[in-house]
Amino acid sequence: MNISDVARKTGLPPKTIRYYEEIGLIQPDRGANGYRLFSETHLHQLAFIGRARALGFSIEDCRTLLSLYGDKSRASADVKQVALEHLDEIDAKIAQLQQMRTTLQHLITSCAGDTRPDCPILNDLAQGQASS
Amino acid sequence: MNISDVARKTGLPPKTIRYYEEIGLIQPDRGANGYRLFSETHLHQLAFIGRARALGFSIEDCRTLLSLYGDKSRASADVKQVALEHLDEIDAKIAQLQQMRTTLQHLITSCAGDTRPDCPILNDLAQGQASS
DNA sequence: GATAAGGGTTCCAGTTGCTGGAAGGTCAAG
């Protein structure tokens, strides 16, 4: 399989697949003409990476997960730990965004949004406290 | 004021302040020795930027907001629009993270996390469907 | 006057995860 076939089947752009090879996530073979040649195994690995990335795992996490995936004597606890740490990161990000959201929503609500220059949003940014 | 004073008062690292000058967000003066010299106005601007960044606004948004802040004939509607667009972005990110969180949590719950190799998390990543 | 500590300066490189573009080789069809 050439790269565009794999791209179509995995939904990953060819550029991304080349990048994954460059950083050593996958090791496709090469044909006599220099083209990358992908096996079914490579296809599975790339689909695996694509799904892990869709769940927000970092590239380094993907590397770890791929390695565990290929290790038939792995302990599921190792996989679970990677997932749990990632869940914590997600929760932290959500909490941070919720905090921003709350403050921002409050400011937006208190801003008239008309042609006058008075603006509680700018006041808050300038003073470090809401004008309400 | 020298850069470390401003850093202490705003909580921004000196490196970040230099970076903000480099990209034209602020224009501190220079002393005869080449040191940056910050006025109270610069201090306010940097504190303003720091708070906007804490609310998740991009550097470009900060540029716009700073410009509106300095424009006494602004319309608050312009500020509100920037804030509303940013709120939408935050909401989109939260939704995406919640989606990831839900899937990940489900997988984690179904994984025994012991010494055996069977792992629904890897199964899902490999197959594109949960094993439950 | 020498020196050492603690400022400041610039410039270059690296981070994460790609993405765009240029320049060029390959291949299959008409």
Next chain:
DNA sequence: CTTGACCTTCCAGCAACTGGAACCCTTATC
């Protein structure tokens, strides 16, 4: 034989910094 769609590599850039090297300036102390 040429056209067009592939493929290749390499270089640059995105956001928003951060680290480090190499060097200058200031102030205090001996």
